[in-house]
Every structure is written in C-alpha cells, then in structure tokens.
Amino acid sequence: MFRLPVLASVFLLAWYINAVAAFNFELACSSIASQAASIDNTTIFFADIVPAGTSLTFPDQDPSCGGPGSSQTVLVDMCRVALNVSTSERSGITMEAWLPRNWTGRFLSTGNGGLDGCLQYVDLAYTTAQGFATVGANNGHNGTGGSLFFDNSDVLADFVFRSLHTNVVVGKEITEMFYGKPHKTSYYLGCSTGGREGFKIVQDFPDDFDGVVAGSPAINWNNLMSWSARFHNILGNATSPTFVTADEWLGLIHDNILQQCDEIDGVADGIIEDPNLCDYQPEELICTSARNTSGCLTPLKAAVVREVFSPMYDTHGNLMYPRQQPGSENAALVNLIYSSNVFPFSQDWFHFVVFNPPFNINTLDLNDYQIAEDLNPFNVATFNGDLSSFQSRGGKVITYHGQADMLISPADTEFYYQHVSSTMGLPPSKLDDFLRFFRISGMSHCATGPGAWQIGQSLAGASGNLTAETLDPDRNVLSAVVRWLEEGIAPETILGTKYVNDSASLGVELSRRHCRYPTRNVYDRTGDSNLPDSWSCK
Numbered sequence: 001m002f003r004l005p006v007l008a009s010v011f012l013l014a015w016y017i018n019a020v021a022a023f024n025f026e027l028a029c030s031s032i033a034s035q036a037a038s039i040d041n042t043t044i045f046f047a048d049i050v051p052a053g054t055s056l057t058f059p060d061q062d063p064s065c066g067g068p069g070s071s072q073t074v075l076v077d078m079c080r081v082a083l084n085v086s087t088s089e090r091s092g093i094t095m096e097a098w099l100p101r102n103w104t105g106r107f108l109s110t111g112n113g114g115l116d117g118c119l120q121y122v123d124l125a126y127t128t129a130q131g132f133a134t135v136g137a138n139n140g141h142n143g144t145g146g147s148l149f150f151d152n153s154d155v156l157a158d159f160v161f162r163s164l165h166t167n168v169v170v171g172k173e174i175t176e177m178f179y180g181k182p183h184k185t186s187y188y189l190g191c192s193t194g195g196r197e198g199f200k201i202v203q204d205f206p207d208d209f210d211g212v213v214a215g216s217p218a219i220n221w222n223n224l225m226s227w228s229a230r231f232h233n234i235l236g237n238a239t240s241p242t243f244v245t246a247d248e249w250l251g252l253i254h255d256n257i258l259q260q261c262d263e264i265d266g267v268a269d270g271i272i273e274d275p276n277l278c279d280y281q282p283e284e285l286i287c288t289s290a291r292n293t294s295g296c297l298t299p300l301k302a303a304v305v306r307e308v309f310s311p312m313y314d315t316h317g318n319l320m321y322p323r324q325q326p327g328s329e330n331a332a333l334v335n336l337i338y339s340s341n342v343f344p345f346s347q348d349w350f351h352f353v354v355f356n357p358p359f360n361i362n363t364l365d366l367n368d369y370q371i372a373e374d375l376n377p378f379n380v381a382t383f384n385g386d387l388s389s390f391q392s393r394g395g396k397v398i399t400y401h402g403q404a405d406m407l408i409s410p411a412d413t414e415f416y417y418q419h420v421s422s423t424m425g426l427p428p429s430k431l432d433d434f435l436r437f438f439r440i441s442g443m444s445h446c447a448t449g450p451g452a453w454q455i456g457q458s459l460a461g462a463s464g465n466l467t468a469e470t471l472d473p474d475r476n477v478l479s480a481v482v483r484w485l486e487e488g489i490a491p492e493t494i495l496g497t498k499y500v501n502d503s504a505s506l507g508v509e510l511s512r513r514h515c516r517y518p519t520r521n522v523y524d525r526t527g528d529s530n531l532p533d534s535w536s537c538k
C-alpha cells in the first residue's frame with residue numbers, strides 16, 4: 001500500500017482541517033436565510049451578497065426616513081440580511097444584519113434618532129467597513145413621527161427599549177449562524193435618541209454590550225420633551241411681541257454671547273470652550289439711545305432670552321432639565337427649536353403618548369410637564385444612576401456631548417453623570433474605570449459646529465474616509481472603546497479635528513484634545529490655539 005511520508009500526511013491533515021473550517025462567505029450568505037428562519041418570531045425577507053462600492057437604495061423605506069430616493073454606498077463586501085421580528089401580537093420590528101466578509105469577531109448594534117422609526121444605514125455602512133457584524137432596527141415603527149405610539153403601548157415599548165434589545169438578541173444569533181462561531185465582543189454606537197438607547201441598554205440589559213459609545217444622549221427623556229416644547233411656550237407665536245426671530249438669534253444675540261463669553265477661554269475663535277463659565281447677560285442688548293431699533297432688543301424680548309437660557313424647575317423647585325447653553329445658536333436648527341410651533345418631537349410625544357390627539361399643544365404648562373414626567377412609560381426617562389451590573393461585568397461606556405448642542409443640552413449629560421456618581425457613591429476617578437464623559441467644545445448636535453467635532457462618532461465624523469488616521473483610537477471614539485475593552489487602554493482624551501469648511505481636502509483648521517468630565521480644557525495663552533499641545537485638561 002502506498003504510504004505518504006509522515007510529515008506529508010500531517011500537512012495534508014492540517015490542510016484538510018483548514019479547508020473544512022475555512023469560512024465560505026458565499027455559502028454562508030446563501031444559506032443564512034433558511035438557517036435564520038428557525039429563530040422564533042422572525043420572517044426573513046432576503047439575504048444578499050452586496051459587493052464593496054455598491055450604492056444601495058431603499059425602495060420600501062418610509063418617505064420621512066429618506067424614502068425610496070435615498071442611498072448608501074457600501075464600503076466592504078458584506079451579506080445583507082433583512083427580516084422582521086414580532087415583539088407582541090400587535091407590534092414588531094424590522095431589522096437588518098450587515099455581515100462583512102472580513103469579520104473581526106466583533107458584533108455591533110446601531111441606534112436611531114428623534115422619535116424614529118428609521119434604520120441608520122450610514123452607521124451600518126460605517127461600522128461594517130470596520131469589520132463589525134452590524135445590526136440596526138426600525139425601533140418598532142416606520143417613519144419619523146410618533147402617531148403609532150397612540151393607543152399601542154407595545155409599539156411604545158419597542159421604541160423605549162425592546163426594539164434595540166430584540167435586534168441585539170436576534171442579531172447575535174444570526175451572527176453566530178453566519179460565521180459558525182459566536183462573536184467575541186459586542187458594541188453599540190449611537191447619538192441623540194441613539195445615545196439614550198445606548199444608556200437604556202447599559203441600565204436595563206447590561207449583558208447586551210461590552211462597549212458602548214452613547215453620544216449627546218436624549219436621557220431625562222420626559223423632561224427633555226417638555227424642555228423642548230417649552231421654548232415655544234416662552235417665545236409665543238411669530239406675531240407675538242415675545243417672539244425672537246432667527247435673525248435675532250443668529251446675528252444679534254449669538255454675536256453678543258460671543259462678545260461676552262468667547263474670550264473667557266483666552267481665544268476669540270467662535271468656540272466657547274466651557275459654556276458653564278458663560279453667565280450671559282442679554283440685558284446688554286436692551287435698546288437705548290446708543291443702540292438703534294434693529295440692533296437691540298425690547299426689555300420684554302431680553303427677558304424672554306434670559307428665560308430661554310434658564311433651567312427648568314418643577315412646582316416644588318426641583319431641577320427638571322438644566323439650561324440651554326449660550327453659544328449653541330445654529331442656523332440649521334434655530335427654526336426647528338426656537339420656533340413659532342412646538343418642537344415636532346415634543347408635539348408628537350404629548351399628542352400621542354402623554355395626552356390624546358385632540359389635546360391643544362400650545363397651552364402646555366408646568367402641570368403638563370409634571371404629568372409627562374410622572375407617566376414615564378417603560379422608564380423612558382433613562383436616568384437610572386445605578387450602572388453597577390454593567391460595571392461589574394467589565395463593560396465600558398464612552399459618552400460625549402457637543403458643548404454647542406442646541407437640541408439636547410450638554411448640561412443634562414453632566415446632570416446624569418453627577419447622578420450616577422452620587423447614586424453609586426463613586427467619584428469621577430472611580431467612574432473613570434468604566435464610564436468616561438468627553439465634552440466636545442464647539443460641536444453642535446452630534447456633528448458639525450465651529451469646534452474640532454470630528455471624533456469618529458460617525459462616517460461623517462471620520463471624514464467619510466476610513467484610514468489609519470481617522471480610525472486611530474486616540475481620535476476615534478469607537479476605536480477608543482474597542483481598545484479600552486480589548487487592550488485595557490482607557491482614553492485619556494479624544495483628539496478632535498476641524499477641517500477648513502469641514503472639507504478634508506482643504507486641510508486641518510484646528511485640532512484639540514477634548515477632556516473628560518469634570519476636567520476642563522485650559523489654554524496656555526502662549527501657543528497656537530489651533531494646536532492641541534497649547535491646551536491641557538485641568
């Protein structure tokens with residue numbers, strides 16, 4: 001009988017084991033639909049191989065989410081699995097799993113925004129391109145509105161926590177079926193409502209994720225809804241003598257805020273490094289003989305501006321929601337939030353969750369805000385200060401908040417941080433073991449602004465260009481949480497970048513190492529303020 005030399009047979013055996021174990025991407029994608037069909041309560045719509053460079057369109061998407069015309073370029077080869085999962089007899093989620101050919105062994109879930117209802121395809125593309133097996137869901141309803149919450153607490157439960165949790169549980173199963181082995185580590189990336197969802201899971205489902213990036217979180221949710229409704233209550237309608245126009249906010253008032261507060265940090269650059277230090281006095285703008293009518297405010301309007309920048313207290317004098325930070329005035333958002341109508345998310349929340357649709361939204365007052373807070377469906381407040389379950393299993397959270405965020409006050413994230421600190425009895429030096437909060441000066445809501453706002457929080461926050469530089473854990477919050485969890489190297493600071501006109505091809509305008517709360521970034525008042533080494537955390 002022919003015999004192979006011993007060494008050769010060992011090689012052959014090794015080759016055979018490898019070949020059997022080798023992951024066959026094409027085969028995995030063609031069989032995942034039938035495999036995943038066995039998961040309880042799911043219906044698989046399709047599983048398709050999508051090559052890198054494909055521009056996906058979303059013909060079935062709700063028009064308010066972007067609609068059939070929207071598209072997303074896929075950056076790496078992946079298998080796209082679309083499915084639904086019922087969550088009760090009268091509710092369910094639509095979700096997708098994007099499974100890259102080149103998998104790192106990491107699992108990640110994306111989140112949502114506002115009251116939606118919309119898969120964030122751009123985040124799926126961003127994280128799949130980094131080798132995460134990524135999932136995203138529609139939060140239990142389609143579209144950006146809240147009408148489907150009305151009279152259906154199951155749809156509401158999906159929005160508050162169940163869509164994200166279900167999508168994680170099912171997504172992990174699909175990931176294991178697809179690659180033939182379970183994920184090694186699991187992550188979350190979201191901002192705004194996505195930031196709230198991240199904290200909700202950390203608070204209530206601490207086993208779901210190992211590492212979480214929760215940006216500009218919409219926590220203290222009920223009071224946030226009231227706070228953003230309250231601007232209309234303060235400002236009145238467009239014909240009211242109390243109404244402050246967008247032009248007044250963006251020109252007169254914003255400029256006056258910068259005059260009073262921009263140089264507190266030592267640099268006149270349009271960035272108020274720490275708005276907590278800005279004690280803005282709008283009375284300076286009250287019309288006098290020296291100030292003519294277009295460049296000044298009536299005493300009534302000055303009082304309105306002061307109220308806009310005041311914290312919101314309940315009838316017992318307890319803080320409901322901290323103040324809007326001065327300097328956050330932003331052309332893209334001013335008509336949305338300082339509007340002659342109630343902020344749209346607040347409208348839908350009060351109409352479809354707190355009260356009934358015929359309710360007159362224009363007459364909200366402190367009692368209504370209290371009713372909303374007391375209702376707190378499924379604890380949507382997301383303000384639980386005890387994170388010990390997540391902490392004790394070794395989880396890590398990075399939260400960040402733009403200091404020029406006009407839609408969600410960054411002071412609310414400080415409020416929560418302090419609440420966690422006092423609830424757990426841990427000073428910041430101890431919270432640093434598992435929870436780090438970075439204040440991003442000059443960043444608006446989740447992105448853009450005059451500051452060094454690109455911190456890898458999204459594809460845009462990485463210039464749409466995934467390179468060793470934009471993925472560097474010193475400057476990318478997602479890479480930072482991965483390194484923290486997997487290598488034990490915690491982020492001391494996060495280096496942010498601002499490109500000229502936000503265009504990488506025009507070069508860097510400034511970069512700054514953002515500090516973790518409660519330290520503050522302090523300029524040395526001698527070096528080039530656009531360079532990070534001229535600042536330090538104190």
Ligand SMILES: *[C@@H]1O[C@H](CO)[C@@H](O)[C@H](O)[C@H]1NC(C)=O
Nearest residue numbers: 060061062094138140141142
């Ligand atoms: C939501 O939209 C998806 C398509 O994106 C569709 O399959 C699903 O049926 C819709 N769900 C509801 C509740 O309308």
Ligand SMILES: *[C@@H]1O[C@H](CO)[C@@H](O)[C@H](O)[C@H]1NC(C)=O
Nearest residue numbers: 043084085086087091092093
């Ligand atoms: C899931 O999709 C199937 C097929 O379109 C549909 O019959 C079912 O009602 C859907 N379930 C949910 C919860 O949307």
Ligand SMILES: *[C@@H]1O[C@H](CO)[C@@H](O)[C@H](O)[C@H]1NC(C)=O
Nearest residue numbers: 039040041086087088089090
């Ligand atoms: C499937 O959905 C039903 C409600 O429709 C729920 O009671 C059951 O627990 C779900 N099964 C799983 C495994 O989640």
Ligand SMILES: *[C@@H]1O[C@H](CO)[C@@H](O)[C@H](O)[C@H]1NC(C)=O
Nearest residue numbers: 076101102103104130131132
């Ligand atoms: C797969 O991803 C790793 C990083 O996770 C990278 O180093 C490697 O080049 C990638 N391989 C391919 C074939 O893209």
Ligand SMILES: *[C@@H]1O[C@H](CO)[C@@H](O)[C@H](O)[C@H]1NC(C)=O
Nearest residue numbers: 236237238239240241242362
């Ligand atoms: C605007 O506000 C004024 C004063 O509060 C009120 O009289 C008027 O009815 C309001 N107009 C609209 C269109 O709501």
Ligand SMILES: *[C@@H]1O[C@H](CO)[C@@H](O)[C@H](O)[C@H]1NC(C)=O
Nearest residue numbers: 252290291292293294295296
């Ligand atoms: C009035 O104020 C506006 C805006 O500051 C300025 O452009 C204009 O020149 C002033 N007019 C007079 C007569 O001072």
Ligand SMILES: *[C@@H]1O[C@H](CO)[C@@H](O)[C@H](O)[C@H]1NC(C)=O
Nearest residue numbers: 463464465466467469504505
């Ligand atoms: C991406 O970054 C690389 C390295 O910095 C650069 O050479 C390239 O031009 C960038 N591409 C785009 C599209 O910005």
Ligand SMILES: *[C@@H]1O[C@H](CO)[C@@H](O)[C@H](O)[C@H]1NC(C)=O
Nearest residue numbers: 499500501502503505506507
């Ligand atoms: C940046 O944008 C401004 C306003 O659109 C424009 O005036 C300026 O020329 C741009 N700068 C460069 C370097 O392109």
